[in-house]
Amino acid sequence: MPIRVNISGHMGVWPRRDGLWDLDQAMNDYLQDRGEVTWDGDEHYGPGWRVEVLLHGEPNMDEWVVGCAEYLRRWGVAPGPIAFLVWLEDEGRRSGQWRLVVPAE
DSSP states (O other), X not given: OOEEEEEEESSOOOTTSOTHHHHHHHHHHHHGGGEEEEOOSOTTOSSSEEEEEEEOSOOOHHXXXXXXXXXXXXXXXXXXXXXXXXXXXXXXEEEEEEEEEEOOO
16 A cells, blocks of 8 residues: 655745755655655645655555654755654545654754
8 A cells, every 4th residue: 555655844945955846856866666756736835845746565664754854864965853644645645644743953
């Protein structure tokens, strides 16, 4: 069953990058064939940053969240906690939703 993950931070757009388009590209580079960045029509509005991904296969989510947070911090997202809202997607319906937060360093 596909796993959808909404990843967000509370800070604004960070220096050294060309905004959220770069974030989408960076996440596609990170995911490679393990998933894809999805677009829900409003994922880039609000005071912070946010990107949504669809993961293929059955990754170990504890390891995936830590690895993704480390990647995003190396890439240059603004400091602060990174939240991961995770749910299983079954024929377009959400089930089994949970939230994980990686604290600020």
